[in-house]
Amino acid sequence: MDPTDxxxxxxxxxxxxQELIARYNTVEQARFQAEHLGxxxxxxxxxxxxxxxxxxxxxxxxxxxxxxxxxxxxxxxxFLFPPxxxxxxxxxxxxxxxxxxxxxGHRVMAINPDPARWEGVLLPFVVPxxxxxxQEVLQERRPVREVTMGRARLSDGQELLAVNDFFVGARxxxxxxxxxxxxxxxxxxxxxxVIISTGLGSTGWLRxxxxxxxxxxxxxxxxxxxLREQGLDWASEQLVFTVRExxxxxxxQATLVFGQCGKRSxxxxxxxxxxxxxxxxxxxxxxxxxxxxxxxxxxxxxxxxGLLLA
Numbered sequence: 001m002d003p004t005d006x007x008x009x010x011x012x013x014x015x016x017x018q019e020l021i022a023r024y025n026t027v028e029q030a031r032f033q034a035e036h037l038g039x040x041x042x043x044x045x046x047x048x049x050x051x052x053x054x055x056x057x058x059x060x061x062x063x064x065x066x067x068x069x070x071x072x073x074x075x076x077x078x079f080l081f082p083p084x085x086x087x088x089x090x091x092x093x094x095x096x097x098x099x100x101x102x103x104x105g106h107r108v109m110a111i112n113p114d115p116a117r118w119e120g121v122l123l124p125f126v127v128p129x130x131x132x133x134x135q136e137v138l139q140e141r142r143p144v145r146e147v148t149m150g151r152a153r154l155s156d157g158q159e160l161l162a163v164n165d166f167f168v169g170a171r172x173x174x175x176x177x178x179x180x181x182x183x184x185x186x187x188x189x190x191x192x193x194v195i196i197s198t199g200l201g202s203t204g205w206l207r208x209x210x211x212x213x214x215x216x217x218x219x220x221x222x223x224x225x226x227l228r229e230q231g232l233d234w235a236s237e238q239l240v241f242t243v244r245e246x247x248x249x250x251x252x253q254a255t256l257v258f259g260q261c262g263k264r265s266x267x268x269x270x271x272x273x274x275x276x277x278x279x280x281x282x283x284x285x286x287x288x289x290x291x292x293x294x295x296x297x298x299x300x301x302x303x304x305x306g307l308l309l310a
């Protein structure tokens with residue numbers, strides 16, 4: 001293929017320095033605010049320097065192999081990725097996960113711009129790898145790893161995808177009230193919310209909750225122990241749900257608090273919260289859906305799969 005016909009989308013994000021400047025208008029004001037809060041502003045500057053250098057180096061390499069369009073994270077929800085284009089993500093795991101939700105069969109090359117700062121489970125490549133890897137990618141000589149996504153459908157027609165996990169609960173620290181159902185099991189609950197995790201997300205928030213619960217109880221089931229230690233395969237056909245801090249009372253139960261769901265056995269949650277209920281994915285509450293009384297969420301697997309180059 002002629003490089004002028006090949007489209008490559010480079011997904012980037014703002015650094016902490018850029019976020020501060022956007023909020024406070026100038027570098028001087030950003031420095032003042034950071035130091036006022038006891039933060040090391042030189043670390044902000046160094047992080048930004050390394051990231052901007054990584055962008056420049058990666059972009060220069062990619063331009064030798066196609067037409068490159070740089071895309072800021074904030075434009076992801078409204079951007080239409082051209083069919084067949086290669087997507088390159090330069091950033092942390094969260095940026096990779098967020099990008100995967102907006103793709104449809106596109107391969108993703110994920111690059112860690114700052115390995116000394118970020119470990120990066122989803123970032124198999126570093127900047128010096130790009131010249132070699134991009135050629136192998138274009139020659140179809142790099143393996144692809146599938147990533148299962150979760151899907152939540154509300155009864156009002158809205159839909160949300162998750163690469164890592166869903167959270168269903170209340171926006172504040174008040175208890176969430178809802179009815180939860182899995183197969184023939186149905187009960188009303190009051191809790192700090194429900195987490196439904198994909199295979200990829202099973203080593204994140206889910207592991208944290210299971211670890212805390214096991215430490216409190218002193219023991220746990222073999223299934224929970226295995227999940228806590230190993231997680232699920234990224235391409236698992238099951239989601240795992242767990243209820244945070246379920247509270248048993250005369251009007252609420254706490255039996256259906258952990259299990260697996262999927263296409264054959266979706267998890268159903270009906271809101272009993274007149275206001276303040278929310279359903280969001282991958283830790284991005286700002287993009288969440290209102291989950292008010294009467295609405296039902298059906299959570300299962302999406303037909304879409306993320307395709308990560310390895």
